[in-house]
Amino acid sequence: MIYLDNAATTLKKPPCVGEAMLRALQTLGNSSRGTHTGALDAAHTVYGARCALAEFFHCPRPDHVIFTSNITESLNIALSGLLGPGDRAVSTDLEHNSVLRPLYRLAAERGVGVDFVPADRQGRVDYEDFERLLRPETKLIVCTHASNLTGNVVDIKHVGEIAHARGALLVVDAAQTAGTRPIDMQAQGIDVLCFTGHKGLMGPQGTGGLCIREGVEIKPFKVGGTGVQSYSETQPEQYPTRLEAGTLNGHGIAGLSAAVGYLKELGTEAVEAKEAALTRRFREGVASIPGVTVYGDFSGEHAGIVALNLRDYDSGEVSDALSEDYGIATRPGAHCAPRMHEALGTKEQGAVRFSFSWFTTEEEVDAAIRALRELASDAR
Amino acid sequence: MREKTLRTVVSFHTTTDALAVETHCAAHGVPGRLIPLPTIISAGCGMCWSAPDEAREAVLAAVRDAGVDAEGVYQMLL
Known part of the structure; x- marks a missing residue:
């Protein structure tokens, strides 16, 4: 996984x-x-x-x-x-x-x-x-x-x-x-x-x-x-x-x-730097995939989290496909953050959240990008 | 039962205070150890620092230096 x-x-x-x-x-x-x-x-x-x-x-x-x-x-x-x-x-x-x-x-x-x-x-x-x-x-x-x-x-x-x-x-x-x-x-x-x-x-x-x-x-x-x-x-x-x-x-x-x-x-600074690098790699990797919408502001400080949607697909379906077909664990739905979803306009669709840790590797991030690219391609 | 000797005993408001004093005493070579709170001090449970009475001043200094507000200081045969 x-x-x-x-x-x-x-x-x-x-x-x-x-x-x-x-x-x-x-x-x-x-x-x-x-x-x-x-x-x-x-x-x-x-x-x-x-x-x-x-x-x-x-x-x-x-x-x-x-x-x-x-x-x-x-x-x-x-x-x-x-x-x-x-x-x-x-x-x-x-x-x-x-x-x-x-x-x-x-x-x-x-x-x-x-x-x-x-x-x-x-x-x-x-x-x-x-x-x-x-x-x-x-x-x-x-x-x-x-x-x-x-x-x-x-x-x-x-x-x-x-x-x-x-x-x-x-x-x-x-x-x-x-x-x-x-x-x-x-x-x-x-x-x-x-x-x-x-x-x-x-x-x-x-x-x-x-x-x-x-x-x-x-x-x-x-x-x-x-x-x-x-x-x-x-x-x-x-x-x-x-x-x-x-x-x-x-x-x-x-x-x-x-x-x-x-x-x-x-050193917490080392963790912060690694998660920031993984987050940047993932966000830049998915940014060019047709049909992907990324939420949030990446111009300033950012935690190791990227939430997105694929076209108008139910976030639960996308997350399930990532899990079943690619063995990638993500979190769909509302994330216990109802006001945030309302502000983003994602109350109905939810979002698929990818979140990284000190133990996440660049290879794992790249695999997630490839999986999303394939799912987006299938969606066409 | 064991033979009783004169001891200086310090009681605390919290276990955290007791541990802070124990840590300070260990670091500075102040004698004593944590024991159950004698009922003569207070009914109920808790722990206190018990040291030979001749170490009284060193113990009180350790309590002060650890930043702990002792609940009580006693001299007793234990």
């Missing part, structure tokens, strides 16, 4: 990830549940991962790195823990349902006001719209770092400056960029960084988290066992315990920590 669905999850992981997980499965007890050897091994593993992620994302404090099961949980925790009645939030048409649905629910259940920065037909935002939509009641801007459909990268630092100038927070959805582009919470003015472990970070599924700037107070989304302050009727106030009820995914976190170590050695 030629795997070009890395925006959904990276299938090929560094060998150290599986090795760390197997070792963890065979040796770890439960973190923060006692001090016998197995429990302490788990606690050390989790703490090591916090420190590694804090360094990786330039989060000032390891105890402000919170582990979750995925970025959807991270975003739910951040948004429901920050927004209350009377508050407003600004978001964009680029967002995934992991941002949209929590916002829609908060609007329905708590009366939170939500304003959306529109996207144009190339999936671009106008940064002046952020300024236009900010009101005194706006508590935060929640914004993706890169569209999971077009791959367009948002200038997060600029958005942060706009938010902070008006007293609002910046919450970033880094689902498509964590591990594949350098992220510096401090330099980019990110107040809450939400990440997932299983995409660009190349860790296992079931891992993710939030990095929180010091002074940002998020109310707990869930409460329960923490291994500390057990006779208190309320969740402990201190991070990370405040937001981590229940047993952590120690085995997954061990794998994620190994993946972060691998990326640290590799």
